[in-house]
Amino acid sequence: DIVLTQTPLSSPVTLGQPASISCRSDQSLVHRDGNTYLSWFQQRPGQPPRLLIYKISNRFSGVPDRFSGSGAGTDFTLKITRVEAEDVGVYYCLQATQFPYTFGQGTKLDIK
């Protein structure tokens, strides 16, 4: 199985400041069809995860443009330009390049 490692595990941030989360894979996530199936999710307390970004950098419907994704191969990053209070939660990356699809262990974002 592909292992996704997220850093940091916890990220206290100041409101209005940027935040960045890394997701590193132990194998390339480039599919034989040329696409890279790496997505990002936000999970607020007591709720299911919510899709933010798919295929590295595509924002899902309704996701604010302060969220962005980047990366290639084995290294990927989720960035929030200016953290708002509603961004508190746990963030996960998911690879859907190779079955079984696997998630990162999560990064907890909270406010300083």
Added chain:
Amino acid sequence: QVQLQQWGAGLLKPSETLSLTCSVYGGSFSGHYWIWIRQSPGKGLEWIGESNHNGITHYNPSLKSRVTISVDTSKNQFSLKLTSVTAADTAVYYCASFGYTSSAVEDWGRGALVTVSP
């Protein structure tokens, strides 16, 4: 986007069979893969498996011998059965949709806590 409503037994004894069902509202039943994911404190988020509307399935090898995912297109529903449960299967189970275009998990059910205890 679709709405997903799930239900099923929440408390099981070891060796029993977990059974959950998810109804799909809105969107195209044939336009997604229908998946089950579970979340536990010890193992985080774990992909259980998926089925398309034709019943073509893929299961996580770690659970393959115990898992069945089935679809009922007449009711826009899909179901999960997991046999011979143990305490290690205690988790929140989510039904969700996997989009063909995004190749990502687009919509999630609210989740159902399943506890396995003697």
